[in-house]
Amino acid sequence: MAKSEKQAYDEFIKGIWRENPVFVQVLGMCPMLAVTNSAINGVAMGLATCFVLVGSSFLVSLLKNLIPKQVRISCFIIIIATFVTVVDYSLLALVPAIHKELGAFIPLIVAKCLILGRQEAFASRNTIRMALIDALGMAAGFLIALVSLGAIREILGEGKLFGVPLFGDNFEPWVIMILPPGGFITLGFMLLFFNWFEEKKKRLDERAAAIEGSDI
Amino acid sequence: MGDLGWIFISTLLINNFVLAYFLGLCPFLGVSSKLDTSFRLGLATTFVMVVTALCAWILNTYVLIYAPYLRLISFIVVIACVVQLIEMAIKKLSPALFRALGIFLPLITTNCAILGLAIFATNRGYGLWQGLVYALGAGAGFTLAIVLMAGLRDETEMSDVPTMVKGIAFNLIVSGILSMAFMGFAGLFSAS
Amino acid sequence: MNLFRRLSNSFDHGVHPRHHKEQTEHLAIQRLPFGKRFVIPLGQHIGAPAKAIVQAGDTVKRGQMVAEPGGFVSVALHSPVTGRVTDIGPERYADGTFREAIVIEADQYDTQQMDVNPIDWESLSIEDFINEVQKAGIVGMGGAAFPCHVKYAIPDGQKIRYLLINGAECEPYLTNDHRQMVEQTDALLYGAEIVRQKLGAEEIVIGVERNKPDAIKALQDAIKPGQPARVMPLEVKYPQGAEKMLIKSVFDIEVPAGKLPRDVEVAVNNVGTIIAIADYFQTGKPLIERVVTVSGPGVSYPANLIVPLGTPIREVLDYAGGLTEETRQVVLGGPMMGASIADLDAPMLKGSSGVLALTEHETGRPQEYNCIRCGRCVEACPYFLNPARFARLAKSRMYEEMAETYNVMDCVECGCCTYSCPSGIPIVQHIRTAKDHLRSMKGKVK
Amino acid sequence: MTQRDPKLLIQPGPQLRQQMTTPVVMRDVWYALAPATLAGVWFFGMGALLVLLTCIAAAVLTEWCFSPEEKRRYFLGDGSAILTGWLLGLTLPPALPLWMAFIGGAVAIGMGKTIWGGMGGNLFNPALVGRAFLLATFPIAMTTWTSPGDFFTIPASVFAMPLMHGVVDTVTQASPLGLMKFEHTSTGFIDLLFGNTSGSLGETSGLLLILGGLYLWWRRDLDWRIPVGILATAMAFSLVLFMMDSGKYPGPIFTALSGGMMLGAIFMATDPVTSPLTPRGTWIFAVGIGLLVVLIRVFGGFPEGMMYAILLMNATTPLIDRYTQPRVFGRGLDTK
Amino acid sequence: MSEQQQAAAEPSSNRLVGTLAVAGLISGVIIIAVYLATFDTIKENKARELREAVFRVLPGVKRMQRLVIKDRKLVVAHTEEKGEEPIYGGYDAAGKFVGYAIPSAGPGFQDTVSVLYGYQPAERLIVGMWILDSRETPGLGDKIYKDADFVANFDHLSVDPKIVAVKKGKKSKPNEIDAITGATISSKAVVRIINEGNGRWLSKLPEPGAEPLLDKVATAAPKAVDAEK
Numbered sequence A: 001m002a003k004s005e006k007q008a009y010d011e012f013i014k015g016i017w018r019e020n021p022v023f024v025q026v027l028g029m030c031p032m033l034a035v036t037n038s039a040i041n042g043v044a045m046g047l048a049t050c051f052v053l054v055g056s057s058f059l060v061s062l063l064k065n066l067i068p069k070q071v072r073i074s075c076f077i078i079i080i081a082t083f084v085t086v087v088d089y090s091l092l093a094l095v096p097a098i099h100k101e102l103g104a105f106i107p108l109i110v111a112k113c114l115i116l117g118r119q120e121a122f123a124s125r126n127t128i129r130m131a132l133i134d135a136l137g138m139a140a141g142f143l144i145a146l147v148s149l150g151a152i153r154e155i156l157g158e159g160k161l162f163g164v165p166l167f168g169d170n171f172e173p174w175v176i177m178i179l180p181p182g183g184f185i186t187l188g189f190m191l192l193f194f195n196w197f198e199e200k201k202k203r204l205d206e207r208a209a210a211i212e213g214s215d216i
Numbered sequence B: 001m002g003d004l005g006w007i008f009i010s011t012l013l014i015n016n017f018v019l020a021y022f023l024g025l026c027p028f029l030g031v032s033s034k035l036d037t038s039f040r041l042g043l044a045t046t047f048v049m050v051v052t053a054l055c056a057w058i059l060n061t062y063v064l065i066y067a068p069y070l071r072l073i074s075f076i077v078v079i080a081c082v083v084q085l086i087e088m089a090i091k092k093l094s095p096a097l098f099r100a101l102g103i104f105l106p107l108i109t110t111n112c113a114i115l116g117l118a119i120f121a122t123n124r125g126y127g128l129w130q131g132l133v134y135a136l137g138a139g140a141g142f143t144l145a146i147v148l149m150a151g152l153r154d155e156t157e158m159s160d161v162p163t164m165v166k167g168i169a170f171n172l173i174v175s176g177i178l179s180m181a182f183m184g185f186a187g188l189f190s191a192s
Numbered sequence C: 001m002n003l004f005r006r007l008s009n010s011f012d013h014g015v016h017p018r019h020h021k022e023q024t025e026h027l028a029i030q031r032l033p034f035g036k037r038f039v040i041p042l043g044q045h046i047g048a049p050a051k052a053i054v055q056a057g058d059t060v061k062r063g064q065m066v067a068e069p070g071g072f073v074s075v076a077l078h079s080p081v082t083g084r085v086t087d088i089g090p091e092r093y094a095d096g097t098f099r100e101a102i103v104i105e106a107d108q109y110d111t112q113q114m115d116v117n118p119i120d121w122e123s124l125s126i127e128d129f130i131n132e133v134q135k136a137g138i139v140g141m142g143g144a145a146f147p148c149h150v151k152y153a154i155p156d157g158q159k160i161r162y163l164l165i166n167g168a169e170c171e172p173y174l175t176n177d178h179r180q181m182v183e184q185t186d187a188l189l190y191g192a193e194i195v196r197q198k199l200g201a202e203e204i205v206i207g208v209e210r211n212k213p214d215a216i217k218a219l220q221d222a223i224k225p226g227q228p229a230r231v232m233p234l235e236v237k238y239p240q241g242a243e244k245m246l247i248k249s250v251f252d253i254e255v256p257a258g259k260l261p262r263d264v265e266v267a268v269n270n271v272g273t274i275i276a277i278a279d280y281f282q283t284g285k286p287l288i289e290r291v292v293t294v295s296g297p298g299v300s301y302p303a304n305l306i307v308p309l310g311t312p313i314r315e316v317l318d319y320a321g322g323l324t325e326e327t328r329q330v331v332l333g334g335p336m337m338g339a340s341i342a343d344l345d346a347p348m349l350k351g352s353s354g355v356l357a358l359t360e361h362e363t364g365r366p367q368e369y370n371c372i373r374c375g376r377c378v379e380a381c382p383y384f385l386n387p388a389r390f391a392r393l394a395k396s397r398m399y400e401e402m403a404e405t406y407n408v409m410d411c412v413e414c415g416c417c418t419y420s421c422p423s424g425i426p427i428v429q430h431i432r433t434a435k436d437h438l439r440s441m442k443g444k445v446k
Numbered sequence D: 001m002t003q004r005d006p007k008l009l010i011q012p013g014p015q016l017r018q019q020m021t022t023p024v025v026m027r028d029v030w031y032a033l034a035p036a037t038l039a040g041v042w043f044f045g046m047g048a049l050l051v052l053l054t055c056i057a058a059a060v061l062t063e064w065c066f067s068p069e070e071k072r073r074y075f076l077g078d079g080s081a082i083l084t085g086w087l088l089g090l091t092l093p094p095a096l097p098l099w100m101a102f103i104g105g106a107v108a109i110g111m112g113k114t115i116w117g118g119m120g121g122n123l124f125n126p127a128l129v130g131r132a133f134l135l136a137t138f139p140i141a142m143t144t145w146t147s148p149g150d151f152f153t154i155p156a157s158v159f160a161m162p163l164m165h166g167v168v169d170t171v172t173q174a175s176p177l178g179l180m181k182f183e184h185t186s187t188g189f190i191d192l193l194f195g196n197t198s199g200s201l202g203e204t205s206g207l208l209l210i211l212g213g214l215y216l217w218w219r220r221d222l223d224w225r226i227p228v229g230i231l232a233t234a235m236a237f238s239l240v241l242f243m244m245d246s247g248k249y250p251g252p253i254f255t256a257l258s259g260g261m262m263l264g265a266i267f268m269a270t271d272p273v274t275s276p277l278t279p280r281g282t283w284i285f286a287v288g289i290g291l292l293v294v295l296i297r298v299f300g301g302f303p304e305g306m307m308y309a310i311l312l313m314n315a316t317t318p319l320i321d322r323y324t325q326p327r328v329f330g331r332g333l334d335t336k
Numbered sequence E: 001m002s003e004q005q006q007a008a009a010e011p012s013s014n015r016l017v018g019t020l021a022v023a024g025l026i027s028g029v030i031i032i033a034v035y036l037a038t039f040d041t042i043k044e045n046k047a048r049e050l051r052e053a054v055f056r057v058l059p060g061v062k063r064m065q066r067l068v069i070k071d072r073k074l075v076v077a078h079t080e081e082k083g084e085e086p087i088y089g090g091y092d093a094a095g096k097f098v099g100y101a102i103p104s105a106g107p108g109f110q111d112t113v114s115v116l117y118g119y120q121p122a123e124r125l126i127v128g129m130w131i132l133d134s135r136e137t138p139g140l141g142d143k144i145y146k147d148a149d150f151v152a153n154f155d156h157l158s159v160d161p162k163i164v165a166v167k168k169g170k171k172s173k174p175n176e177i178d179a180i181t182g183a184t185i186s187s188k189a190v191v192r193i194i195n196e197g198n199g200r201w202l203s204k205l206p207e208p209g210a211e212p213l214l215d216k217v218a219t220a221a222p223k224a225v226d227a228e229k
């Protein structure tokens, strides 16, 4: 069982780092950039996406043997759309203030290839347990990305984090960060940082390999 | 609110779907640096958008007032079916047009800008003509953005962009600059 | 813009380098004394190499044919001196390669008189005329060394209306054509008349840049009433002498890409070429010597010299006072189109119009910067190409696009783009690389 | 016997080069900018000079940090980073906090130039990328214009703590364009020409900028089509509007002399790197800028449209270049 | 899906349609369940939002009701109909008419701005203004609702001949407001939107004193709620 534990752990972690849907696969960005101008919006959008992803992965892997191949995409989409509608109504009922900011973009979760892609690539081929773990991992990765993006934009753009002022009254907000260009630029620089990190790691690995090689 | 001209200018320039709403980013960032392809993708998208606006209006007027909860599902299903039908129709009627636009049609169906258009037009309570103009503006805006981007990328393919930046990160930052430039249109025709 | 260009008799674009002609333009042509050893490469013209018809040890007379044409696009070679053939074998060429050549040792005691006779050109048929020109070894003296008679072989259905004589001499430093126009005006007009009549052309037009007023005047004065000839003063601009530019300037006709001047009913010849033809038919002297400008800040006594072909470059330079300390580079031809050479013992050829010694000041290369897209090259290119694009595309090895979208093959390598680039980008070099690549690819496909 | 002469160089042709080099071009632009800059500093005082120097320092520092080591010497040596900082500085409000100016300079080079591969690779005017970023980031500080004042008094806002507001203690006054747009008041022609108005350093003295432009034109560093095209288009467009309603719309002279029009048309739209290569393209580019400037100034949300007009046309430059290739000599003729 | 199943024969089209139908059915059931579960809350949220806005723009108002133009007459209409453009009537505790709350919208700096403003017909005054929806720039344009000074401009503002925005501090006439420095455009947009609303509505409103009476039956209904609740 240890092996499967390890495997499950790997499955989970890969979504957060190695195959992070945002930073590595750069998927499903559209609604994300529009709404992540504050950390709380990032959390809300992230959770909404998580719910849809996990819910539909569960259902898809549950029903995978019943759905004929020819109509699987349509079925997936119907399942996803169902969950999205559920999220939409729930947010509207429970947190109308947040729904007002995200509202228009929530239905767009349907169109994110990230979610459909997970159904197609993973949930429809794996056990319920693995599908759930995979979905949770991806969702966590997505959530982390959204929250960090929202946090950066909120900190610079308003001097706050989750609405709490950080720098005192005299802070000069960087308005661009909450405007559309700020979304592009922030994500661009985050990816840049990711690339830089990966490159650095690769170079270190190479050097380590070279040293090992020279020993022989 | 009903000024059609302003709706068009606004969606084309001020609230450009790509540069201000981040819709249709995948084709925008990923598809191509080939001008010709981008332009045709833009045209096809505009076309699908207009059809979508029409469908959305029909649904909103005749179906969804009775069953608002079916909005999302019905939009998706109807858009997918209609695009499929159009694709078949074009293939039959005009092979030339099909060669020009056809291969893009299935791709476009999954593009969030289309669904976004239907949802936004509904949220704004647009009527038929307003919705159609909105779709036209959004499609033209998408085309404008993607064609400009294709030009920029084509040009930079030959310069020595640092490897670390190359790829999506670079495209995003360039989009940021483009989006900044488009801010110049803010307030157009609403101030005077 | 266009109207302005028309009024000043010129083409669009091009560059205005300082022409530096003042060093030699007033110096009468002198004769370079005969040296000892002459090297006559068999393939010094465009087309098939000539075939040697002498053997080592043979004695030859000055003006005697030593090699016959190796095909239709090929010409005969003649001995520049009376002497003895010492060797036939590979000899070093100015560009450093080795090529088959006939080596002739001059007879120190000979008077170097020629045993030749004038030719009655008027009775020659056009075919015989072409044969004679080929036999005389005459090639284009404007630099390309293209066999002259090939130009005269007009296919059926085409005709020549104008004989255009290229006296532009747009390359800086060079004044050999200039001096010939001044000193050998009658020979030039006589030669022109021969070619005109043989080709059945209606008119002779001599295009001369305005910086040679004495040549323009001399020609105008010498044209006899009734001779269908006129002189056309041209704007001083490089590359005014490139044949298609010249045709544009003179007749306002664009020779379509990939076509020849004859497709627009024009034949273009260099001044030196026409004089060589006049010499041959008037006296029977084949092409064994040519006028060469020796100039540049690196020589002490610039001059215009009649140089027997095959003379080592060193002897030409020595006659002009030798190279000064500051000399960094020796160029064969003009400074724009000419090639720099490192081997001064290589021979002077039919196409060598000048020997220039340049110093650091002229030849120093600027630090290469990235292209700043300033557009100077675009506005310099007389062919309306986009050299900046070439440089960029070539850097990314996108050669096919260069040819398909941007017509790189139309480039004549005139060098205007490189000349005008403030970022010091060797654009022409990039273009040559691309062309070489494209040609080799084409070879492979076929 | 056939010995290669060791002293002689072999170089591919052409052997001659004209004398102009990129660093010389850049330095020419410095000289051309100097008089207008000095005048601006004279009008606005030491504070403005500090803002300008900060921009230059930030630009150079950023260039140094991010250019690849092997190219660093050339990138810095060509003097274009200084020029970018300088031009940015000329477009900023004279009382802008220095830390903001620093960010502007860094963004101009970092986002406007180095990520594009350095000199020559960028497709947007770096100085304007920096300015657009600043305007969108600190819109209030960037639109707080002070009137020309005493030379030695430095506004306190200049020394604001990093990340904090600057307190503007000098007299603020709307720029001529702001007055025009929001209050329909025109500023005198003479004031505009000599620069005694509120605005940024480089917005002020039209006359000296024109002189600088003439110098550059004489040195052949500048494509005359761009300033001429921009000014002609903008003036014609505003003349049409002016004739329709002279109370509401500014006249052509005001349009030409106010705001960043001169600086933009002469020094920024002409940035060779970001303007089209082909002569025909250059005309289109210039006309496009002229139209956009007036459109944004008159109908848009901003009093000044020069920056956005240039950036927008920068974005179209690759397309313009592609579709305005000159007709190659001897091609595309209608031959029989 | 396992290899064997994939290799199996094509499922019949009945099965395909059936699967889709079942999927649709299940999803329909889920959606309707959620819809019904959230229906009341959502409705209540919306009503509350509107209510709050109306009471904000009409100070002193205790009750409200929805009014529409029908046959060129302003009448009470509790139920929504398509194509209607409603305004809201506000009444004090005694049931006496106080003023109208009029929605209007138009282009702002970025996008459409929706405004609700209170209008008192007797004195021809604007008595309050609230932004229902806008996408103006945070920190600049959003001051049209975040800046209390600006909102306060719209208390006792004369609509004759029309409202005018002037530079901050220059306000001198009863029909003028101070624009926000740095957001002149948004300020002017609000003014223009209100002027447009007035243009659309003022001529259609009944004579002062002839306003529709407070509909006793509807008081408890969500459309006209008691403010003290």
Ligand SMILES: Cc1cc2nc3c(=O)[nH]c(=O)nc-3n(C[C@H](O)[C@H](O)[C@H](O)COP(=O)(O)O)c2cc1C
Pocket: C139, C140, C141, C142, C143, C144, C145, C146, C166, C167, C168, C169, C170, C171, C239, C240, C241, C242, C243, C244, C268, C269, C270, C271, C273, C274, C337, C412, C413, C414
């Ligand atoms: C860029 C360029 C410049 C040229 N300049 C001259 C020139 O100044 N004088 C000249 O006689 N030929 C010049 N030529 C060569 C002419 O194009 C052409 O070959 C010559 O005039 C034909 O005469 P020829 O065959 O008698 O030499 C030039 C060629 C090129 C490509």
Ligand SMILES: Cc1cc2nc3c(=O)[nH]c(=O)nc-3n(C[C@H](O)[C@H](O)[C@H](O)COP(=O)(O)O)c2cc1C
Pocket: C140, C142, C143, C144, C146, C150, C151, C152, C153, C242, C243, C260, C261, C262, C267, C268
């Ligand atoms: C196969 C061939 C045939 C040519 N025929 C002619 C011709 O009939 N007439 C002519 O003027 N030039 C002819 N040329 C010469 C070229 O057009 C050109 O004059 C020559 O390459 C010298 O180049 P330049 O004039 O640019 O120096 C021919 C060249 C080749 C390779």
Ligand SMILES: Cc1cc2nc3c(=O)[nH]c(=O)nc-3n(C[C@H](O)[C@H](O)[C@H](O)COP(=O)(O)O)c2cc1C
Pocket: A175, D135, D136, D137, D139, D143, D178, D182, D301, D302, D303, E109, E110, E136, E137, E138, E140, E141, E142, E180, E181, E182, E183, E184, E185, E186, E187
């Ligand atoms: C990024 C940015 C966002 C802006 N947003 C708004 C806005 O939402 N509303 C507005 O009226 N002005 C906005 N402006 C300012 C206008 O462009 C214009 O400069 C301003 O209305 C002039 O106002 P003033 O004369 O009151 O300073 C913005 C400016 C920038 C740079």
Ligand SMILES: Cc1cc2nc3c(=O)[nH]c(=O)nc-3n(C[C@H](O)[C@H](O)[C@H](O)CO)c2cc1C
Pocket: C372, D025, D026, D029, D080, D081, D083, D084, D085, D087, D113, D118, D119, D120, D121, D122, D125, D126, D127, D128, D216, D221, D222, D267, D268, D269, D270, D271, D272, D273, D274
């Ligand atoms: C005439 C001229 C104008 C220039 N204008 C600008 C400018 O507006 N902004 C800028 O950053 N650099 C300018 N430069 C400098 C340089 O071209 C610029 O930094 C490059 O864009 C960097 O790649 C200019 C250079 C010249 C020769």
Ligand code: SF4
Pocket: A026, A027, A028, A029, A111, A112, A113, A114, B026, B027, B030, B110, B111
């Ligand atoms: S498939 Fe969809 S989500 Fe994925 S990259 Fe393309 S558009 Fe984006």
Ligand code: SF4
Pocket: A027, A028, A029, A030, A031, A108, A111, A112, A113, A114, B023, B024, B025, B026, B027, B110, B111, B112, B113
């Ligand atoms: S696929 Fe569509 S939804 Fe997904 S990121 Fe791209 S445009 Fe947005």
Ligand code: SF4
Pocket: C380, C381, C382, C383, C384, C385, C386, C387, C410, C411, C412, C413, C414, C415, C416, C417, C418, C427, C428, C431
């Ligand atoms: S070398 Fe070629 S590209 Fe350059 S200017 Fe001459 S013809 Fe044009």
Ligand code: SF4
Pocket: C370, C371, C372, C373, C374, C375, C376, C377, C378, C387, C388, C391, C417, C420, C421, C422, C423, C424, C425, C427
């Ligand atoms: S002249 Fe040089 S720097 Fe200018 S555009 Fe041409 S290649 Fe680029």
Ligand code: FES
Pocket: C142, C143, C168, C169, C170, C171, C174, C239, C240, C241, C242, C334, C337
């Ligand atoms: S003189 Fe012009 S190149 Fe020969």
